[in-house]
Amino acid sequence: xxxxxxxxxxxxxxxxxxxxxxxxxxxxxxxxxxxxxxxxxxxxxxxxxxxxxxxxxxxxxxxxxxxxxxxxxxxxxxxxxxxxxxxxxxxxxxxxxxxxxxxxxxxxxxxxxxxxxxxxxxxxxxxxxxxxxxxxxxxxxxxxxxxxxxxxxxxxxxxxxxxxxxxxxxxxxxxxxxxxxxxxxxxxxxxxxxxxxxxxxxxxxxxxxxxxxxxxx
Amino acid sequence: xxxxxxxxxxxxxxxxxxxxxxxxxxxxxxxxxxxxxxxxxxxxxxxxxxxxxxxxxxxxxxxxxxxxxxxxxxxxxxxxxxxxxxxxxxxxxxxxxxxxxxxxxxxxxxxxxxxxxxxxxxxxxxxxxxxxxxxxxxxxxxxxxxxxxxxxxxxxxxxxxxxxxxxxxxxxxxxxxxxxxxxxxxxxxxxxxxxxxxxxxxxxxxxxxxxxxxxxxxxxxxxxxxxxxxxxxxxxxxxxxxxxxxxxxxxxxxxxxxxxxxxxxxxxxxxxxxxxxxxxxxxxxxxxxxxxxxxxxxxxxxxxxxxxxxxxxxxxxxxxxxxxxxxxxxxxxxxxxxxxxxxxxxxxxxxxxxxxxxxxxxxxxxxxxxxxxxxxxxxxxxxxxxxxxxxxxxxxxxxxxxxxxxxxxxxxxxxxxxxxxxxxxxxxxxxxxxxxxxxxxxxxxxxxxxxxxxxxxxxxxxxxxxxxxxxxxxxxxxxxxxxxxxxxxxxxxxx
Numbered sequence: 001x002x003x004x005x006x007x008x009x010x011x012x013x014x015x016x017x018x019x020x021x022x023x024x025x026x027x028x029x030x031x032x033x034x035x036x037x038x039x040x041x042x043x044x045x046x047x048x049x050x051x052x053x054x055x056x057x058x059x060x061x062x063x064x065x066x067x068x069x070x071x072x073x074x075x076x077x078x079x080x081x082x083x084x085x086x087x088x089x090x091x092x093x094x095x096x097x098x099x100x101x102x103x104x105x106x107x108x109x110x111x112x113x114x115x116x117x118x119x120x121x122x123x124x125x126x127x128x129x130x131x132x133x134x135x136x137x138x139x140x141x142x143x144x145x146x147x148x149x150x151x152x153x154x155x156x157x158x159x160x161x162x163x164x165x166x167x168x169x170x171x172x173x174x175x176x177x178x179x180x181x182x183x184x185x186x187x188x189x190x191x192x193x194x195x196x197x198x199x200x201x202x203x204x205x206x207x208x209x210x211x212x213x214x215x216x217x
Numbered sequence: 218x219x220x221x222x223x224x225x226x227x228x229x230x231x232x233x234x235x236x237x238x239x240x241x242x243x244x245x246x247x248x249x250x251x252x253x254x255x256x257x258x259x260x261x262x263x264x265x266x267x268x269x270x271x272x273x274x275x276x277x278x279x280x281x282x283x284x285x286x287x288x289x290x291x292x293x294x295x296x297x298x299x300x301x302x303x304x305x306x307x308x309x310x311x312x313x314x315x316x317x318x319x320x321x322x323x324x325x326x327x328x329x330x331x332x333x334x335x336x337x338x339x340x341x342x343x344x345x346x347x348x349x350x351x352x353x354x355x356x357x358x359x360x361x362x363x364x365x366x367x368x369x370x371x372x373x374x375x376x377x378x379x380x381x382x383x384x385x386x387x388x389x390x391x392x393x394x395x396x397x398x399x400x401x402x403x404x405x406x407x408x409x410x411x412x413x414x415x416x417x418x419x420x421x422x423x424x425x426x427x428x429x430x431x432x433x434x435x436x437x438x439x440x441x442x443x444x445x446x447x448x449x450x451x452x453x454x455x456x457x458x459x460x461x462x463x464x465x466x467x468x469x470x471x472x473x474x475x476x477x478x479x480x481x482x483x484x485x486x487x488x489x490x491x492x493x494x495x496x497x498x499x500x501x502x503x504x505x506x507x508x509x510x511x512x513x514x515x516x517x518x519x520x521x522x523x524x525x526x527x528x529x530x531x532x533x534x535x536x537x538x539x540x541x542x543x544x545x546x547x548x549x550x551x552x553x554x555x556x557x558x559x560x561x562x563x564x565x566x567x568x569x570x571x572x573x574x575x576x577x578x579x580x581x582x583x584x585x586x587x588x589x590x591x592x593x594x595x596x597x598x599x600x601x602x603x604x605x606x607x608x609x610x611x612x613x614x615x616x617x618x619x620x621x622x623x624x625x626x627x628x629x630x631x632x633x634x635x636x637x638x639x640x641x642x643x644x645x646x647x648x649x650x651x652x653x654x655x656x657x658x659x660x661x662x663x664x665x666x667x668x669x670x671x672x673x674x675x676x677x678x679x680x681x682x683x684x685x686x687x688x689x690x691x692x693x694x695x696x697x698x699x700x701x702x703x704x705x706x707x708x709x710x711x712x
Contacts, residue, residue, distance in 0.1 A: 079486075099488075
């Protein structure tokens with residue numbers, strides 16, 4: 001899962017990015033409005049954490065413009081704490097609203113919930129046959145036995161599980177698994193796919209040659 | 218005991234004035250009516266006396282003397298004089314009033330000088346004739362009047378020492394007047410009553426807007442300051458009062474808004490460093506970290522703490538300036554003050570290779586708080602250093618006119634766009650593009666502190682700038698002559 005964090009305070013931006021990366025997300029950063037809007041429009045993010053008071057273009061304007069083209073889940077993370085601020089933020093099309101100072105665990109839970117809603121997943125534990133993917137604990141177990149996965153492998157499993165029943169292209173996987181800091185080749189996706197196949201079983205993900213990957217229900 | 222109800226007081230005054238008018242008018246009417254009646258009666262009687270006198274005048278003197286002599290026999294005298302004497306009468310025309318009984322007919326008595334009655338009219342009343350009239354008058358037409366109870370009489374000197382008296386019963390007139398008095402009293406009381414009820418209603422309507430104003434004013438509280446008294450259908454006098462109150466509410470509301478804006482801005486400014494601290498602490502504690510990571514967390518927290526400390530300091534300075542502005546007044550040399558501030562800030566300017574050039578006029582003295590004025594110069598200079606590009610020059614001028622001392626600070630920074638110029642002295646106003654505090658490091662309060670301090674010193678601060686070409690701040694203070702006594706004095710020129 002790839003997340004864009006927009007925050008003008010450098011310390012807060014760094015901390016947020018680190019916390020999200022440690023939770024297994026790919027994270028891009030922006031510290032002012034214009035670049036944030038450009039990133040949000042161009043990139044394929046699973047969620048955006050957006051401050052309101054920003055230089056050049058404020059969070060509300062970014063969200064308004066973004067909503068013309070994209071339905072990316074957006075969480076406002078702001079010091080604007082009045083009821084009017086919250087109502088306005090949510091009515092502009094934000095998916096969630098969290099007031100500073102905030103609790104890190106709560107922020108992460110809200111991001112998870114937002115991503116689940118976006119993929120129309122209700123149960124935080126996704127069950128597929130004998131596999132159970134606990135998106136909160138970030139654990140995959142087969143027949144009740146935990147399977148050891150790296151953070152990146154888990155992120156790929158979760159992404160595929162969220163997209164189950166549909167075709168997933170390699171570009172899509174690449175875009176959602178790696179942030180802009182990553183300059184690896186896109187064939188890295190194939191490497192990760194083969195790794196999770198060996199750990200979860202060959203049938204977990206099927207290859208559609210020339211199109212991408214498919215995960216059944 | 219003072220009556221505190223306006224309405225009651227109006228009513229009492231109204232009642233007093235109304236009764237004065239009503240009863241004054243009634244009294245005047247009564248007096249006019251009665252004196253008119255009496256005058257009428259008197260004229261009538263005087264005329265009767267004159268008629269009698271003129272009738273007697275037709276009798277020759279000697280015949281008349283014989284006629285009235287004691288023991289005169291009626292028949293013996295000449296028939297003409299006798300006939301006149303016998304038919305002596307007050308003409309009916311004088312009883313023109315509607316006569317209710319015979320008493321009201323005028324009567325007459327002719328008596329001799331001893332008071333003995335010689336001749337009376339048919340309606341003769343058992344009443345004492347006036348006897349000799351004092352003072353005796355020669356003029357036969359002189360009529361004296363006397364009032365005797367319910368009778369009114371007029372008399373005059375007749376021929377041969379006789380007295381001619383004509384009278385009339387006026388009891389009926391008195392009863393008429395009494396009736397009139399009662400009618401006037403009854404109508405007066407009724408008028409007064411109606412007037413008082415009307416007055417009570419009118420005064421009630423007159424004070425109704427006051428109650429309306431009061432009830433609206435009562436609903437206006439700290440939470441509901443947006444209500445206003447509706448003056449559309451109000452009389453001019455009350456509309457003025459209501460407008461005054463509305464203006465007071467306006468000022469109150471804007472003061473409240475400024476206050477709550479300030480509080481919300483202050484809490485907003487505190488939230489970001491608080492978030493930074495709490496965020497990094499939670500992150501650090503979420504799993505075991507290396508020593509370097511802990512160090513980094515502590516460094517971040519320290520920066521956040523510093524920011525909060527600066528902010529709280531600034532807030533305290535502002536709060537003190539707002540609440541208890543008591544500068545330690547002394548006479549300050551502006552150039553000297555500026556020199557000190559510049560020296561203090563040179564360590565900030567040196568890493569950016571910024572040169573500070575000064576051009577100070579000598580002996581420019583102002584009165585003020587040394588520390589506060591130094592703070593103004595420091596704040597301005599600090600802003601200039603922060604925003605100036607590396608290697609640029611900042612110029613500081615001190616000069617004076619007859620009455621004002623001026624300090625001007627010119628930098629070659631990016632300048633300030635016109636739309637921001639008016640607002641930069643507002644609390645927490647920060648130019649959008651300059652929100653990255655890591656660079657500017659400001660709390661957004663520095664310039665408002667400058668303005669507050671200068672207001673306290675009866676000074677002004679102004680700014681002019683062209684975007685992209687630097688900006689120029691100027692402070693102006695009342696100039697004072699150089700004082701040999703540079704020590705603190707407790708004279709406060711503001712109050």
